[in-house]
Amino acid sequence: MIRIRTGEVVDVLSRYPGLTEVLVRVEGKEERAVNYDQLTGPVKPGDAVVLNTTAVYKKLGTGGTHFIMANLANPALDAPRQGHIMKARYTPSQVKVLAVEEEEHPQNHCFRAADSLDGIPVIIASLHSMIAPAAAVIRRLTRGKARVVYLMTDGAALPLPLSRLVYQLKEKGLLSATVTCGHAFGGDYEAVTVYSGLLAARSVAGADIIIAAMGPGIVGTASTFGFTGLEQGELVNAVHILKGQPVAVPRISFADARERHRGLSHHTRTALGRVALVPCTVPIPVLAQEKHALVWRQLQESGILDRHRVIVVENNPTREALQECGLAVTTMGRGIDEDPEFFLAAGAAGAYAAGLFLKTNAVSEGKP
Known part of the structure; x- marks a missing residue:
């Protein structure tokens, strides 16, 4: 009720x-x-x-x-004439959008011509706050040359405007465009599914790198499969199907008092160890010896080491990138000083994706 x-x-x-x-x-x-x-x-x-x-x-x-x-001061409102796709369907708040899949969308021809991500990296995060350090590091390492597009899923908040973080990232030029898929709405482009959203991010929004994550407000129940961050594994599968390079952000923390989130979170262990059916790259930040040992043991026990490519990223200017962009991001009320590993892990994914972009650009420009 x-x-x-x-x-x-x-x-x-x-x-x-x-x-x-x-x-x-x-x-x-x-x-x-x-x-x-x-x-x-x-x-x-x-x-x-x-x-x-x-x-x-x-x-x-x-x-x-x-x-x-x-x-009640505006009891009668009219929806725009264009568009036939409803989001939040069959609820009193269902909203009509013009999706890229519709023929009347001005860039539908670009969407229709695409069936691949052309090998670009897709950073897949399980928490909304992870997108900031990833985007900031990409900006710093590529000197703003990479066009980064955010794909917001419907795993948490449905309206993109709720995210002040995305507003900041767009205002500062860290995100070039946004796509909302599933029942999420309010992006620069609307899409019906994760798959069409990914293709729209590449073919319509022109992404060099995609960051895919839910909006604010993950749902968790302290159970193995009862959390919306499980979608991280499904997104890995989708990116693989569409011939992109999936880069998964591990959720790492030594500040969270909950044992299930200590070191490598059970969210990551389930999503990547059981739900993701195809390989992806999992960048890990440099950690203190004892912390590294715990995370590595958790990676082994969850099956992630056997299934995916886990790499340690040494060039990871997360703290500098966030300061440079003037971003004070928090997770569960904690900033980078209180929970450094959480932010460093997201930054490591950004650094890895930035490296792929720079390597591709160097090859296309004929540089050795």
Whole structure:
């Protein structure tokens, strides 16, 4: 069930493309709420709104805010005429998009002509926060020459505008374009499946490197298969099928108090050790001796060492790249100083992908 209440917009706190954060008066309190402009139109102070208050009532972390379901000041809204694909289908919030697969899309001919990723690297991350260090390192090592496109899956948040991180990365030029696939929506390009999303990132958005990951808010249940990060293994399979080079970001941490996430997270061990059916490259950052020994043992026991190509990346300027770009990224409230291995692992994937790009470019330019 949805917990529904009515409220009034008191103030507009911030605006981002596709999203307005407001202060609402609801049940005698003033609290934050999110308005997705693509779903419910513009919002302003004084508007009477209908709110989904479930997350705040349940005291959730990610997603713990009110969401505007309808703006009673704008009871009638019209969707754009173009497009026939519905996302969040058969829910009251289903949204119509113009997907690259549709003939009326202006770049459909580019999409239709593509059936391969042409061997480009695809960084596959299991957490949204991993995309920043990977993109920052790519920017630093390629000097901005690589066109990086973010493919957002529907494993977590569905609306891309919720991610302030993606907004920052685009503003700073670290991401050239975004593609939302499955039920995720709000990207520069919309796609129906992970496969068509990957092809759109390459053929329509012109990616040299793709970073594929869910949006904010992974779902986990402390069980082997009950977490949405499992999609990492499925994405490895998809990239392989489409003739790309899958590069998987391992989730490594020595700051997480939960034993199942110590060293190499059980998320990575399951996704890459059991779900991924084809080989990929797993870059590992340089670690202190005891930490390296634990992670290597976990890689062995999970079968990842036997199934995939695990490499240690020594040229890994993650900390410098994040500072250079002015990015203060956190995971579970921890930054790079509190949880360095987590960010270094994502940066290592970026460094490896950047190396592949630079090698390909050198060959195409006839350099030795």
